[in-house]
Amino acid sequence: MTSSTFTVDIKLPETEEVQSWGMSHSVYVPVLKPTTIDEIKKIFIYATERKLKVAFRGGGCSYGDASIIDDGIIVDMSDYNHIIDGECKDGIIKAESGVTIQKLWETAIEKGYWPPVVSGTMFPTLGGALSMNIHGKNNFCMGPIGEHIQAFTFLTPTGEILNCSKTENKDIFYSAISGLGMLGCFLEITIKLKKIHSGKLEVTPISTSNLEAMFDYFDKNYQTSDYLVGWIDAFGRGSSLGRGLIHKANYIEEGKDPHFLENRKVVNQHLPSRFFGIIPKSWMWLFMYPFSHKLGMRLVNYAKFLSGKISSKSYKQGHAEYAFLLDYVPNWKYIYKPGSMIQYQVFLPKENALNGMKDILNHCQTKGIISYLAVFKKHRKDNFLLSHSVDGFSLALDFPVSESSRNKVWELAYELDNIVIQNKGKFYFAKDSTLRPVVAEKIFTSEVIGTFKKLKDKLDPQHILLTDLYHRIFLS
Numbered sequence: 001m002t003s004s005t006f007t008v009d010i011k012l013p014e015t016e017e018v019q020s021w022g023m024s025h026s027v028y029v030p031v032l033k034p035t036t037i038d039e040i041k042k043i044f045i046y047a048t049e050r051k052l053k054v055a056f057r058g059g060g061c062s063y064g065d066a067s068i069i070d071d072g073i074i075v076d077m078s079d080y081n082h083i084i085d086g087e088c089k090d091g092i093i094k095a096e097s098g099v100t101i102q103k104l105w106e107t108a109i110e111k112g113y114w115p116p117v118v119s120g121t122m123f124p125t126l127g128g129a130l131s132m133n134i135h136g137k138n139n140f141c142m143g144p145i146g147e148h149i150q151a152f153t154f155l156t157p158t159g160e161i162l163n164c165s166k167t168e169n170k171d172i173f174y175s176a177i178s179g180l181g182m183l184g185c186f187l188e189i190t191i192k193l194k195k196i197h198s199g200k201l202e203v204t205p206i207s208t209s210n211l212e213a214m215f216d217y218f219d220k221n222y223q224t225s226d227y228l229v230g231w232i233d234a235f236g237r238g239s240s241l242g243r244g245l246i247h248k249a250n251y252i253e254e255g256k257d258p259h260f261l262e263n264r265k266v267v268n269q270h271l272p273s274r275f276f277g278i279i280p281k282s283w284m285w286l287f288m289y290p291f292s293h294k295l296g297m298r299l300v301n302y303a304k305f306l307s308g309k310i311s312s313k314s315y316k317q318g319h320a321e322y323a324f325l326l327d328y329v330p331n332w333k334y335i336y337k338p339g340s341m342i343q344y345q346v347f348l349p350k351e352n353a354l355n356g357m358k359d360i361l362n363h364c365q366t367k368g369i370i371s372y373l374a375v376f377k378k379h380r381k382d383n384f385l386l387s388h389s390v391d392g393f394s395l396a397l398d399f400p401v402s403e404s405s406r407n408k409v410w411e412l413a414y415e416l417d418n419i420v421i422q423n424k425g426k427f428y429f430a431k432d433s434t435l436r437p438v439v440a441e442k443i444f445t446s447e448v449i450g451t452f453k454k455l456k457d458k459l460d461p462q463h464i465l466l467t468d469l470y471h472r473i474f475l476s
């Protein structure tokens with residue numbers, strides 16, 4: 001096609017730097033911010049005619065290279081963000097895919113509903129959340145977000161708009177959710193939320209002296225918990241390997257909270273904008289910065305473990321505060337500057353999880369590369385094509401990366417991959433920075449990858465949708 005036969009023209013903006021959330025990948029590309037379906041369609045035609053690659057981006061909260069592209073156009077969906085039906089009748093909300101989890105819960109909570117599945121941050125969009133099929137601290141009982149989606153409309157790169165649900169275009173429903181933004185664009189999404197009877201949760205902290213104790217607590221308590229999350233002190237050694245602090249949380253039953261109307265108000269969910277009434281939240285990471293080295297993090301992790309030993313009394317905590325604790329220190333990732341960070345999250349089936357995780361923690365210690373923040377969760381299987389979940393447990397490890405340590409961290413990740421393969425585990429693309437094709441094929445199987453690629457050929461025949469992650473794992 002020559003320039004005279006192009007049917008669509010768009011004035012591309014100047015290139016700008018776009019980073020992965022963990023700041024370890026950067027690209028310089030033009031970024032378009034459509035607000036309507038017609039604008040998204042136009043971008044597809046523009047890119048197809050000029051053979052350009054397009055990567056969708058929501059809130060940019062994927063830790064690695066999932067929503068960036070080195071050579072192409074980034075389509076930032078965050079301005080396509082209207083709530084179409086926010087009445088919340090029977091807990092159902094319909095929204096454009098650029099609506100964030102924050103806007104979703106803020107729309108719902110005063111009507112007595114809360115999103116059934118949220119990530120540890122409220123800044124992802126619905127489109128990004130579906131593309132990765134996010135899980136929460138309640139994955140063991142609620143499954144991933146995809147299970148709560150009633151329907152969505154989906155724009156394919158050829159310009160077709162498909163209605164998808166568990167019964168209509170079922171194969172696309174189960175593949176686009178978890179589909180890494182590689183099959184088309186989520187447009188309007190209908191989600192069913194969970195009824196709540198209080199703006200607060202009943203939270204109990206429990207210190208566990210090692211990894212066995214953490215597994216034991218999860219096994220004995222998951223059936224009576226609505227949420228469970230473990231923070232692991234990855235510096236603990238020997239008989240203290242995997243010691244940590246669990247936060248168990250439960251919904252408050254109907255009629256048990258006399259202050260429901262008051263504490264479900266959005267203003268009462270948000271934490272104060274200043275710490276101790278003085279320090280603006282946005283400065284808080286500066287106070288954490290002096291601890292951002294091995295010794296400092298050893299102290300911080302130990303203090304966290306001890307805090308649960310000192311007091312294991314239950315307390316009430318707002319839904320937002322419990323779910324999005326990390327958001328209350330805006331830009332906490334800057335403690336890794338001038339370097340960056342990656343997260344390495346593994347999912348191991350329950351029969352192999354304890355030994356596999358011990359091997360992982362021990363191996364990190366042997367190599368002298370220890371995670372500053374390690375999080376433990378329980379999971380169940382789901383039916384989505386590129387599912388990351390297993391009937392088992394996950395361990396998410398945050399590693400600092402500097403120019404001098406980068407190769408060593410990647411080498412460590414490759415070594416840990418072998419432990420995950422031996423234990424029949426899985427990985428999560430939203431967190432990934434290091435996975436190689438040979439490992440992905442072993443873990444997700446060539447059959448599943450083949451099915452996904454066939455669907456991509458059908459929906460995106462010119463292969464205009466691409467991200468650096470998809471290129472690294474599925475095309476290299």
Ligand SMILES: Cc1cc2nc3c(=O)[nH]c(=O)nc-3n(C[C@H](O)[C@H](O)[C@H](O)COP(=O)(O)OP(=O)(O)OC[C@H]3O[C@@H](n4cnc5c(N)ncnc54)[C@H](O)[C@@H]3O)c2cc1C
Nearest residue numbers: 058059060061062119120124125127128131134135181186
């Ligand atoms: C502090 C922190 C805590 C987190 N905690 C959790 C957690 O507890 N559980 C969990 O599961 N995840 C967690 N995450 C990861 C995060 O939830 C996922 O990476 C999520 O996908 C981010 O959504 P996003 O809108 O930022 O999407 P992006 O990261 O911008 O993009 C993610 C994917 O979605 C695609 N995409 C975006 N919009 C569309 C669209 N409209 N149509 C089609 N494709 C689209 C992109 O191409 C990309 O492949 C956490 C991340 C952070 C930073």
